[in-house]
Amino acid sequence: MDRKDMLPVNDLRSAIAVLKSKPGELLYTDEPVDPQAELAGVYRYVGAGGTVARPTRLGPAMIFKHVKGYENVQIVIGLLGSRNRVATMLGAEPERLAFLLTEAVAAPIAPITIARENAVCQEVVHRADEPGFDIRNIVPAPTNTEEDAGPYITIGMAYAADPETGEADVTIHRLCVQSADEVSMYFAPGRHLDVFRQKAEAAGKPLPITINIGVDPAVEIGACFEPPTTPLGCDELSIAGSIRKRPVELVDCLTVKAKAIANAEFVIEGELLPNVRVREDQHTNTGKAMPEFPGYTGAANPSVPLIKVKAVTHRRHPILQTVIGPSEEHVNLAGIPTEASILQMVERAMPGRLLNVYAHAAGGGKYMAVLQFKKSEPSDEGRQRQAALLAFAAFSELKHVILVDEDVDLFDSNDVLWALNTRYQGDVSTVFIPGVRCHPLDPSQVPAFSASIRDTGISCKVIFDCTVPYSLKRDFQRAKFKEVDVRRFAPSLFGDSKE
Structure with missing residues (x-):
């Protein structure tokens, strides 16, 4: 636009x-x-x-x-x-x-x-x-x-x-x-x-x-x-x-x-x-x-x-x-500034690696962020989790961060869940950060919910790392389809072809 x-x-x-x-x-x-x-x-x-x-x-x-x-x-x-x-x-x-x-x-x-x-x-x-x-x-x-x-x-x-x-x-x-x-x-x-x-x-x-x-x-x-x-x-x-x-x-x-x-x-x-x-x-x-x-x-x-x-x-x-x-x-009111805050902080620390952020609707724009991270060299492995930690620092009320690769559409929940199902193993891809102050309106953040919660408003923040290890990137290539001018076949959906 x-x-x-x-x-x-x-x-x-x-x-x-x-x-x-x-x-x-x-x-x-x-x-x-x-x-x-x-x-x-x-x-x-x-x-x-x-x-x-x-x-x-x-x-x-x-x-x-x-x-x-x-x-x-x-x-x-x-x-x-x-x-x-x-x-x-x-x-x-x-x-x-x-x-x-x-x-x-x-x-x-x-x-x-x-x-x-x-x-x-x-x-x-x-x-x-x-x-x-x-x-x-x-x-x-x-x-x-x-x-x-x-x-x-x-x-x-x-x-x-x-x-x-x-x-x-x-x-x-x-x-x-x-x-x-x-x-x-x-x-x-x-x-x-x-x-x-x-x-x-x-x-x-x-x-x-x-x-x-x-x-x-x-x-x-x-x-x-x-x-x-x-x-x-x-x-x-x-x-x-x-x-x-x-x-x-x-x-x-x-x-x-x-x-x-x-x-x-x-x-x-x-x-x-x-x-x-x-x-x-x-x-x-x-x-x-x-x-x-x-x-x-x-x-x-x-x-x-x-x-x-x-x-x-x-x-x-x-x-x-x-x-x-x-x-x-509310998702847009709270979430879009949250996205900007995370982008700003991560870009300062590791320029060019974080491609985009989406404060997901399921978290009301506050509790959940999807981070699209690109690993370009072996030394980038692990930096995606550092980006998640920076996201928590940029927005203290954030509870969950989902990390995805550059080939995942972070605005498409189905694509994010696909990454969770094919690029994530619970025992090695999850990072728990317990005992951190979050947002007071989360009803699960009360001692009655878990003995590990010492006071209302304290939460266990979680990183779901759904990125492919850099050394295995060649093994996780998505199926490649032929590029076509789809407008020729479905102009009512995609607009008339200019050809």
Whole structure:
């Protein structure tokens, strides 16, 4: 794909316009939908994929034009729900997305602040100190299931600044609407915004913050990088700027000392309150939060920080963007930056050997990576396992690495399983790394599952080496078929022959 030929994308609406120009990528419905469980129940069948309970499938993004209880608001879901759609909106080939992001990390373009009169995110303003203010009547935050702790903002870009240095960061968090002007915020361990919150709390001050909903997909993908690729102090908006070759535009908020993404569909302005905690499921008492990327419903956190909402601003006739927690959309959001992080680290250590990386959908984009490694000389034997170790270092939440040779299509699960069955012996091709901290949402990482697990969140990381030993490469040649111009025989499938 030639990036110069793609339609310009700088916000959610221009991204939707690009998809509208691609047959089969966007589905509209006029059928009224309830955002509480029904909307996700519909999209589960249309295009969720990922680790969602079967039956599900990969399908088009979907726009619900009539949302019950909300006039003049539409909801889009599945925007990033296929690797091809992400590639289309970012202007890259699907198999080269990690390379695009690697280049973007290396050449960041910092965001800029524009005048308020030019910021479409502030076309309509609702202040919390106005009579009758209720975020629940303004933002149609859905629930994924009937068991959810409450309405969740699932793809809100949380943006805040370090109270000591002023350095900003953007990340995606689990945000549950708790009342008319309160939103709880779950922090997985190690998130940079939590560092900012803790600094403000130590000083007895609130942390100003914005939640930006419905933005350029480049912002959403860039926001999902993690250390060490993006250390504390790195504003991931600069990665989105690099992808687009122009800075992300920000605007000063109306009610808090923070910045918002100027072309967002919705912006929630608020403050993370110091020393205030709430139970995530305080209104349902189910012990459940919402479906998370491993495919299970996450446990409700008994004590999470609280955002006091000061205002909601939005564009005229806004479009709310949402995702299903365990869907293919999460795979792409989390997985493509993971791929870029692994590529970057391994390339530094052993240039030219790691050909590509795929953060597999079965791991939600976080738990499993397939590494395509090329052994070119005898001394490369063993380096493939070193690459796997570097992958664990590049992304600490990674649990399983599968190593394959250059003749295996790492994006084709059948081909990967073929390598597992013909190029792998369990007793010599498996490397166990026990007792390593992983991700807290893996339900198997608890002492009750195995006596070897000392604490929740500790896992045994595993390398599955499905590469052929270099000395035996000539014995593992795949059957070679004659190259033909298949377009002559099946033009409807492969396009007309140019001959």
